[in-house]
Amino acid sequence: MNCFEIKDLNLHYGTFQALHHINMDIAAGEITAFIGPSGCGKSTLLKTLNRMNDLVEGCKITGSVTLYGEDIYAASDVNLLRKRVGMVFQRSNPFPMSIYDNIAFGPRTHGVKSRLELDRIVEESLRAAAIWDEVKDRLKKSALSLSGGQQQRMCIARALAVSPEVLLMDEPTSALDPISTEKIEELLLTVREKYSIIIVTHNMQQAARVSDKTAFFLTGEVVEHDSTETIFAMPHDQRTEDYITGRFG
Amino acid sequence: MGETVKTKKKAFERVMQSATWAAAVITIGVLVLIVGFVLVRGVPHLKPSLFALRYTSDNVSLMPALISTVIMTAAALIIAVPLGVFAAIYLAEYARRGNRVVAVIRMTTETLSGIPSIVYGLFGGLFFVVALGWGYSVLAGAFTLSIMILPLVMRSSEEALNAVPDMYREGAFGLGAGKLRTVFRIVLPAAMRGILAGVILAVGRIVGETAALIYTAGTVAQVPSNPLQSARTLSVHMYSLSSEGLHTDEGYATAVVLLVLVVVINAVSARIAKRLGGGDK
Numbered sequence: 001m002n003c004f005e006i007k008d009l010n011l012h013y014g015t016f017q018a019l020h021h022i023n024m025d026i027a028a029g030e031i032t033a034f035i036g037p038s039g040c041g042k043s044t045l046l047k048t049l050n051r052m053n054d055l056v057e058g059c060k061i062t063g064s065v066t067l068y069g070e071d072i073y074a075a076s077d078v079n080l081l082r083k084r085v086g087m088v089f090q091r092s093n094p095f096p097m098s099i100y101d102n103i104a105f106g107p108r109t110h111g112v113k114s115r116l117e118l119d120r121i122v123e124e125s126l127r128a129a130a131i132w133d134e135v136k137d138r139l140k141k142s143a144l145s146l147s148g149g150q151q152q153r154m155c156i157a158r159a160l161a162v163s164p165e166v167l168l169m170d171e172p173t174s175a176l177d178p179i180s181t182e183k184i185e186e187l188l189l190t191v192r193e194k195y196s197i198i199i200v201t202h203n204m205q206q207a208a209r210v211s212d213k214t215a216f217f218l219t220g221e222v223v224e225h226d227s228t229e230t231i232f233a234m235p236h237d238q239r240t241e242d243y244i245t246g247r248f249g
Numbered sequence: 250m251g252e253t254v255k256t257k258k259k260a261f262e263r264v265m266q267s268a269t270w271a272a273a274v275i276t277i278g279v280l281v282l283i284v285g286f287v288l289v290r291g292v293p294h295l296k297p298s299l300f301a302l303r304y305t306s307d308n309v310s311l312m313p314a315l316i317s318t319v320i321m322t323a324a325a326l327i328i329a330v331p332l333g334v335f336a337a338i339y340l341a342e343y344a345r346r347g348n349r350v351v352a353v354i355r356m357t358t359e360t361l362s363g364i365p366s367i368v369y370g371l372f373g374g375l376f377f378v379v380a381l382g383w384g385y386s387v388l389a390g391a392f393t394l395s396i397m398i399l400p401l402v403m404r405s406s407e408e409a410l411n412a413v414p415d416m417y418r419e420g421a422f423g424l425g426a427g428k429l430r431t432v433f434r435i436v437l438p439a440a441m442r443g444i445l446a447g448v449i450l451a452v453g454r455i456v457g458e459t460a461a462l463i464y465t466a467g468t469v470a471q472v473p474s475n476p477l478q479s480a481r482t483l484s485v486h487m488y489s490l491s492s493e494g495l496h497t498d499e500g501y502a503t504a505v506v507l508l509v510l511v512v513v514i515n516a517v518s519a520r521i522a523k524r525l526g527g528g529d530k
Binding site: 050052055057079080081082083086087089091093094095096097105106109110155158159162 | 345346414416417419420421422423424425426427430434435438439
């Protein structure tokens with residue numbers, strides 16, 4: 001079963017075409033990694049999946065993207081889409097408020113009012129993001145007092161708090177130290193059963209470690225999209241092989 | 250490098266260092282001098298009769314003026330702050346970049362903030378006092394002051410909103426929050442400190458204003474019992490005392506009270522800002 005099906009997607013920023021004829025099915029319940037050199041369009045494609053590109057002026061999209069069969073660009077409720085398709089950003093972006101309020105912001109947005117229910121969601125999300133033990137005694141403290149790695153895990157918890165179906169992660173560990181990165185990779189492996197995850201990464205070892213499927217991007221096109229083992233062990237395309245073996249990038 | 254060049258460089262460094270030091274000393278010195286002068290001349294003349302609830306030409310009480318100042322400040326802020334902040338939200342969050350209307354609004358506010366206060370006073374006098382028939386009144390004064398501080402509140406609010414990192418907005422949108430919720434729950438609270446800094450500046454201008462008030466709120470030295478009555482603020486009161494020349498000592502005592510008032514206002518707003526920005530470190 002696929003969560004996303006992308007058909008003949010073209011994306012322009014003004015006169016610049018960032019994505020060319022993307023056709024791609026993304027399997028549900030798996031971790032898919034997008035890899036490729038800077039400027040190859042992997043982050044851009046990620047942002048079309050929850051329509052974050054809507055916020056960019058001069059961004060034009062043709063083709064279709066469906067989430068479980070529904071065209072996300074035909075649907076009118078973009079907020080509902082973003083609830084179903086959560087996002088974790090490259091730089092952790094905790095809101096300047098308490099840890100509790102950060103996590104509760106999403107559920108409150110979508111109408112959860114009961115204190116008991118919010119308490120439960122906050123605890124569950126923080127546990128799922130493997131940060132509960134570190135913050136359970138200071139939920140009322142500012143989220144900005146957390147370390148960089150903790151902030152990013154808290155942002156993952158915040159994304160999980162609205163129970164999304166898909167989680168998009170845009171280079172979530174690129175600003176973190178190796179230990180924090182390891183913690184987040186472990187976390188990904190534990191939450192993979194409940195969510196479909198798409199992760200953009202510059203780090204090929206990371207893609208190899210955590211993902212089931214890998215897609216290799218180059219200059220706005222998908223060169224190859226296959227199981228991670230195939231991509232890393234016996235890629236079909238010469239360009240993929242060159243990139244994987246470090247001949248460019 | 251030759252020895253002479255080195256010594257020259259050293260000498261230059263020393264001159265610049267003393268220059269910055271001198272500038273700092275002069276700046277602080279002037280402030281200390283003014284505050285000290287006011288305190289020395291004013292404090293001995295602070296007596297209970299100055300704080301009588303009714304003003305008479307014998308006691309020249311400043312209490313009614315003090316109360317009027319608080320009323321006037323509150324009234325002007327109630328009118329100007331919501332207007333200014335909402336306008337800033339429109340400019341910073343809703344208006345599209347390169348919008349013609351935005352350019353016009355910006356130019357207008359910039360022009361308005363450069364106009365001397367006496368001009369606002371004349372306008373308020375002609376419009377609120379005469380054309381609308383409010384007479385010399387707290388209401389006319391408050392409206393005039395609010396027009397005067399509106400550009401200040403708007404500009405500082407807009408800057409504060411623009412200074413909120415886009416990643417907060419992205420984070421909120423990414424969780425499925427709409428524009429309205431994002432602006433009012435995430436962006437506005439994050440900008441609150443900057444907005445308050447603008448409001449504090451505005452309060453400073455209101456408290457220190459005389460020209461715009463003489464033609465609009467008049468100079469009656471009693472506590473106003475309704476918004477259509479004339480009243481004088483502390484600054485106007487000081488102006489009257491010193492221009493009459495009969496109660497210069499009381500004028501200095503009034504200046505002491507005004508100083509204390511400004512310090513108190515700053516302290517209170519700093520505390521409010523701290524509490525509102527509670528999420529910050």
